[in-house]
Amino acid sequence: MKTAQAMSVTETKQEIRALVSRYKKEGKSIGFVPTMGYLHEGHLALAKQARKENDIVIMSIFVNPLQFGPNEDFDRYPRDAEGDRHKAEAAGVDVLFIPSVKEMYPRALSVQMTVTKGTDVLCGRKRPGHFDGVATVLSKLFHLVQPDRAYFGLKDAQQVAVVENLVRDLDFPIDIVPCPIVREPDGLAKSSRNVYLSEAERKEAPEIYKSLQLANKAVEQGERNPEKVISLVKAHLSAHLSGKIDYVELYSYPDLEPVHAIHGRCILAVAVQFEKARLIDNIIFAE
């Protein structure tokens, strides 16, 4: 059991390296939860799982400019340093690493990372370069924190897939731990964007998860045709939602490649555009 102790907060690479080096010398395992802050229950669930499985839990909060496109909301990305600090500590985080952009990128990078697999599908299709920035900042954070395990939420399953491939292909000595989507009692995936739903939209929104469950049932009962499963989901969404279907796609996981038949691990992912909120959800078939 961990003895209660004040959370350390550090803004510098030098300090995080010194802490990590000490933990390593003490033979302690490190669980890592990389975030962009503005913490919600999804992040805290990752921290709690890391707390159970490691001696030390390190969380980073860094809004990474490299993964935002020129027309995206880097400058407007919500920040709440004080609130995050309390939430992280309450979730059992030992060390909170909050570097500045200058600390993480003190000069132009001499090496460019380009993710070539699993980016041109799902949400990544509209965010060219996004996962290049994710891969770069995670490589840096992994080197600074040297975790045994790193925790990612399956809400952004494409990110988990890209990270699993990155770690495998570059041989990072890290276990990537994908964590289940946290849901409201009625099944709606938790998201900070849910507050933008109108009352009527909020009532419909759980149908997204219901459509995924229908698909899951069909696959369990032997359906192997991706087109049929996708049609099933689209029909359910069209019948029950006022929002517009952005995509319903099915791929192998984590390779995110089209499949002719549902075998092995596959992901079925959905994005729906409501008036002010765009919601995403997914389910992974693991037969």
Added chain:
Amino acid sequence: MKTAQAMSVTETKQEIRALVSRYKKEGKSIGFVPTMGYLHEGHLALAKQARKENDIVIMSIFVNPLQFGPNEDFDRYPRDAEGDRHKAEAAGVDVLFIPSVKEMYPRALSVQMTVTKGTDVLCGRKRPGHFDGVATVLSKLFHLVQPDRAYFGLKDAQQVAVVENLVRDLDFPIDIVPCPIVREPDGLAKSSRNVYLSEAERKEAPEIYKSLQLANKAVEQGERNPEKVISLVKAHLSAHLSGKIDYVELYSYPDLEPVHAIHGRCILAVAVQFEKARLIDNIIFAE
């Protein structure tokens, strides 16, 4: 002091990971010497320095297809597994890691690394993509071996510069240790290619190092103009060598950017084409 023990030889990632994990648990420091094999005195000097500075010395031998161009000599690159084994053991290597290409690259990579700084100068100018392959394989090897220190010979100073930048920009928790060029008694930098020199060429060849020493003396005496230093070297080489000057270049180090005046760390590098051998040499001014 290290007690004499048979060198371990391993061909798999799984085994090297297990060994590294054990050393880490025992709190042992790891020195790493990555090579492409066909070991000569240059490599062995790296191993010997690693031996002095670390509890464990790991050497890799891997001819990395990713760093060879389509018209380069990957298939003809010289190999001598048996000889290498004896030499490595005699130099004090504890673990020799000799993976196959299939072991290192079991599938197409999902991420491409592109080195954007310090590549389009010196020898790199004629080898597009070479340092991308170097950065990729070293990232993988660094993750597998998790060294405290990695040793590189300054004979290929451009490679050392690229690796120093890579480690700094991606925050690898590794000290890069650049090691001095190993020379013959008459000053000629040791190289497996020296055997291709004719008798007459071999007699002239030490003038390459002499030209660098002349330049060094000029800088020590206050010369700050790169053009003048380069002219001095070119004049000396033209007067004393039958070989053709390929390049004489001077850059900041390790950024490898042009300088208007010689201040801080700078590299002066030379390549000379003889009839059957192309020789390179360099000196780093560190004022």
